[in-house]
Amino acid sequence: MEEKNIIIFPQxxxxxxxxxxxxxVIEEEAPLGQLVSVENEYIGLVLTRPEIYFADYLTEIEKxxxxxxxxxxxxxxxxxxxxxxxxxxxxxxxxxxxxxxxPLLINSEKSIGYQxxxxxxxxxxxxLLFSHQNMKENREGVTG
Amino acid sequence: xxxxxxxxxxxxxxxxxxxxxxVSVSGEVVRVGIEAPKEVKxxxxxxxxxxxxxxxxxxxxxDLKQGLGxxxxxxxxxxxx
Numbered sequence: 001m002e003e004k005n006i007i008i009f010p011q012x013x014x015x016x017x018x019x020x021x022x023x024x025v026i027e028e029e030a031p032l033g034q035l036v037s038v039e040n041e042y043i044g045l046v047l048t049r050p051e052i053y054f055a056d057y058l059t060e061i062e063k064x065x066x067x068x069x070x071x072x073x074x075x076x077x078x079x080x081x082x083x084x085x086x087x088x089x090x091x092x093x094x095x096x097x098x099x100x101x102x103p104l105l106i107n108s109e110k111s112i113g114y115q116x117x118x119x120x121x122x123x124x125x126x127x128l129l130f131s132h133q134n135m136k137e138n139r140e141g142v143t144g
Numbered sequence: 145x146x147x148x149x150x151x152x153x154x155x156x157x158x159x160x161x162x163x164x165x166x167v168s169v170s171g172e173v174v175r176v177g178i179e180a181p182k183e184v185k186x187x188x189x190x191x192x193x194x195x196x197x198x199x200x201x202x203x204x205x206x207d208l209k210q211g212l213g214x215x216x217x218x219x220x221x222x223x224x225x
Binding site: 013014015016027029030031032043044045046048066067068069071086087088089090091093096099101102115117119125126130 | 181182183184185186187191192194195196197198199200201202203205214215217218219221222223
């Protein structure tokens with residue numbers, strides 16, 4: 001079973017500013033989600049939960065969630081925000097990158113989303129999802 | 145566009161709450177200090193462009209039929225891990 005609901009992005013998503021309504025589907029088996037534009041069903045984004053591959057990420061970005069972001073997301077003191085990051089899937093899955101520079105923050109209670117662009121230089125918009133260590137093991141597995 | 149000349153340490157005020165300071169000038173690099181209320185989002189313009197490009201690239205990869213196979217592979221790998 002999949003959970004399905006429509007999230008409104010009041011600011012749009014950079015590159016897709018005119019599409020404000022997105023269908024958000026969370027997968028159960030894999031840590032994946034999909035956002036598909038309600039206005040244009042040919043536009044979709046694949047998302048993952050960042051903490052699975054980048055352990056400190058959530059604590060690191062918390063300090064960048066400012067008043068401007070909180071206002072857009074209509075958060076209250078104890079609102080729980082869900083964080084998802086967009087994947088750029090490559091034909092060779094080991095080349096798949098994750099956009100850590102601009103996480104999607106979702107206030108599920110209100111169904112509002114916002115793509116926050118971090119000022120921190122340490123996070124990149126094209127970070128390899130699978131570490132080099134994983135990549136090595138995988139390649140060895142294939143040849144051996 | 146309004147263009148103003150400023151020297152190092154001189155400031156520009158925008159509205160009530162925003163103040164820009166020219167901190168230093170070295171060759172082609174100008175360091176600018178910005179004081180603004182917390183609810184004002186400040187970004188380097190090219191960063192927004194980069195995210196915009198990256199979002200479009202991400203959407204394109206699953207636009208193609210072959211992309212769906214890649215998602216399947218990704219899903220399988222993530223479940224395994």
